[in-house]
Amino acid sequence: MSALQDAGERLTQTEAAPLIYVLTTTVAARTETRALAIKGVVLAHHGLRAPRVSGDVDVIVHPDDLDRFLAGMESAGWTANATTTTPKLLEYHSVDLTNDHWPMSIDVHSYFPGFLAPADEVFDRIWARRVEFDQAGHPVPATDLVSSAVVAALHYLRHPGLAHKQAAMETLAELATPLFAPGSQNATDLVAFARDTGCVRPLTPFLERLGLPTTPVHPAEETGYERWRLATTADPRMAWWLEFRALPLRRRPAFLWYALMLEDEELRTYHGDRTVSTPLWRLRVERWKRVSSHLAGATRQKFSGRRQR
Amino acid sequence: MTSHLWSRRSSLVEVESETRVVLLDLDDLAHPPRILAGPAAAVWVAADGSRDTEAVCAEVARYFEISAQDIRTDVETFLSDLVAEGLLVGGPA
Incomplete structure (x- = not known):
């Protein structure tokens, strides 16, 4: 006691x-x-x-x-x-x-x-x-x-x-x-x-x-x-496209770079694995894989939809 | 110690369940919430401003169905801990 x-x-x-x-x-x-x-x-x-x-x-x-x-x-x-x-x-x-x-x-x-x-x-x-x-x-x-x-x-x-x-x-x-x-x-x-x-x-x-x-x-x-x-x-990821489209041409490369890399802190917070030990490069690669997989799925869905029409 | 009536600091907010008491000190919000479990919770509940050390011992002993004499030293030590932590104050009996 x-x-x-x-x-x-x-x-x-x-x-x-x-x-x-x-x-x-x-x-x-x-x-x-x-x-x-x-x-x-x-x-x-x-x-x-x-x-x-x-x-x-x-x-x-x-x-x-x-x-x-x-x-x-x-x-x-x-x-x-x-x-x-x-x-x-x-x-x-x-x-x-x-x-x-x-x-x-x-x-x-x-x-x-x-x-x-x-x-x-x-x-x-x-x-x-x-x-x-x-x-x-x-x-x-x-x-x-x-x-x-x-x-x-x-x-x-x-x-x-x-x-x-x-x-x-x-x-x-x-x-x-x-x-x-x-x-x-x-x-x-x-x-x-x-x-x-x-x-x-x-x-x-x-x-x-x-x-x-x-x-x-x-x-x-x-x-x-x-x-x-x-x-x-709409798919929440549509926001990326809308923002990209709204930007003047000269600002688009920097936006694309940001979309690809994200800030270190937000990558760790929103795409991390609840540890601080996983290297940032690995979190980036995992995110790229998820994005690629989503894009591939969305593309398949789009073409499949066209064929059905 | 026996002449004090033990009471809780007014800045404390508490959540009580059957076997535990959790305390938040509004005068020290950055301090982690304190968790009192089992006998510690029983002492806390007994030290409600109406009991001195004797009565707190008797109440805890009654709750656990043991002799007050057997737990007196532990209860006194714990009451001292609570005072040292600034959670409990002893007023005149």
């Missing part, structure tokens, strides 16, 4: 999650930043998902507060993983924080894909509706029922082709149906929130499922929807 802690004891995710929520809330208070718990246990709190432990904790921070919040988290021992600069069909939307002493990471969002209105405007709407829920005996600010439902639906609708996202969407719709019955205050609030944050068009499958109106009003829906549609229907 004299040893304060057995070195063999490991923190579980069930134990860690509530403490991490309290930790991020404390950091937000001390750095005078606005941060809210989203997804995960927040959905379960609102009855929008069955209770279960998530693999990470998600928070959303006001875009203007992001740097200060991350500095606070760094002081608390958390490290931001390298952010990839590879082309994306949707803007990169979170910073992944890890800490060797904790069994789960924290995704810090300053923007959530699918909300087409400006990120600060969206955050202000979410913040205005915030609620508090109890974690380890402490109040933790979180998204309310309406914004939680929208965030979850947009999350699942981002990958409509994936079976597990379809299943999650189906479950969400089933659980949300009695909570957002047409004519109810929740339903009115949901539609107003979707309109104010410019996500009516991305959210249309969910709104239709609930029997709610799908008329967008925010001007950002006109300009931003095509990108969302492309991002949710």
